[in-house]
Amino acid sequence: MVDIEGAAVPERLLITRTTRGDGVDVVVLAGEVDLDGSGQLRDVLLSSVQTASGTVVDLSEVGFLDSSGINVLISAHQAAEARGVWFRLAAPQHPVERVLRLVGVDTLIACFPTVERALAA
Secondary structure, eight states, X not given: OOOOOOEEETTTEEEEEEEOTTSEEEXXXXXXXXXXXXXXXXXXXXHHHHHSXXXXXXXXXXXXXXXXXXXXXXXXXXXXXXHTOEEEEEOOOHHHHHHHHHTTHXXXXXXXXXXXXXXXX
């Protein structure tokens, strides 16, 4: 089954959620993760961790991530832990990876260089 959700703010952030046959969700983000799109992102990620056996957030097409995006990722991670499912980040570009490291998110949420490695972990 494939379940795809669309744009949060069409010109700034595209969110695509795909449910794989094994029940794992891959959420692909493209654009800027900031206050404008963080509400929709929160809804998508919290829905994912409530229904999927695991969630991978593909950050490969994200060029900017602010504190509201960081808060959404942490909230989704905490919700996944509370439900006993896994939540992983994958393929952040260098500027986004730097932000994740600076605020310590990389020590809280497992982060992988590729979506494939995140799925295989």
